[in-house]
Amino acid sequence: MKEKSRVKIAAGILWGFYPPPLKLRRTRKRKFMTKILKIVQEKDPILRKKAEPVKNPGSPEVKELVANMIATMMEIKGVGLAAPQVGVSYRIFTTNIENKILVFINPEIKDFSNEVISFEEGCLSVQKVWGPVIRPKKLIIKALNENGKPVKIRARGLLARVVQHEMDHLNGTLFIDKAEKLFTIEENKGKEIKI
Numbered sequence: 635m636k637e638k639s640r641v642k643i644a645a646g647i648l649w650g651f652y653p654p655p656l657k658l659r660r661t662r663k664r665k666f667m668t669k670i671l672k673i674v675q676e677k678d679p680i681l682r683k684k685a686e687p688v689k690n691p692g693s694p695e696v697k698e699l700v701a702n703m704i705a706t707m708m709e710i711k712g713v714g715l716a717a718p719q720v721g722v723s724y725r726i727f728t729t730n731i732e733n734k735i736l737v738f739i740n741p742e743i744k745d746f747s748n749e750v751i752s753f754e755e756g757c758l759s760v761q762k763v764w765g766p767v768i769r770p771k772k773l774i775i776k777a778l779n780e781n782g783k784p785v786k787i788r789a790r791g792l793l794a795r796v797v798q799h800e801m802d803h804l805n806g807t808l809f810i811d812k813a814e815k816l817f818t819i820e821e822n823k824g825k826e827i828k829i
């Protein structure tokens with residue numbers, strides 16, 4: 635990680651723990667200060683585990699985790715983040731594509747298109763490595779949203795790509811297992827997306 639982003643994340647963590655003024659705390663009983671979470675890296679065994687379904691999707695604990703995941707994803711400019719990447723083995727991921735944030739709890743992919751496409755992927759949990767991965771172009775996914783309500787989404791383009799990368803995270807798979815080839819940051823010249 636670059637020095638600059640480390641400083642930014644450290645500032646985020648400090649802010650996360652900083653107590654809000656008393657008045658604010660009283661008026662926003664059900665709100666919480668978001669925290670920037672640490673991204674676990676490739677060697678961590680949690681990334682190789684099948685994540686557990688969430689039993690209480692509407693609970694304050696899950697809401698807090700989701701809020702922290704969104705804050706973290708935005709802080710590090712990721713387009714997607716799965717709970718195992720922040721050290722929590724739950725079937726949850728978030729996406730942030732063209733400023734639209736989506737939350738997927740207990741997601742299930744219901745249908746894939748036959749048409750596939752190769753696209754360059756990177757991962758927040760695998761530093762300095764990128765590579766093209768072939769995946770279906772479109773899909774239909776069912777999940778619970780941040781309020782625990784069922785949603786069905788038809789995904790295409792970058793969203794379909796990110797959804798599949800994150801589903802893999804929930805099943806203990808990394809993109810490096812599927813990439814046609816791998817290369818380093820120097821060769822890639824910053825074209826990559828971080829998921």
Ligand SMILES: [Zn+2]
Pocket residue numbers: 756757758759799803829
């Ligand atoms: Zn990833």
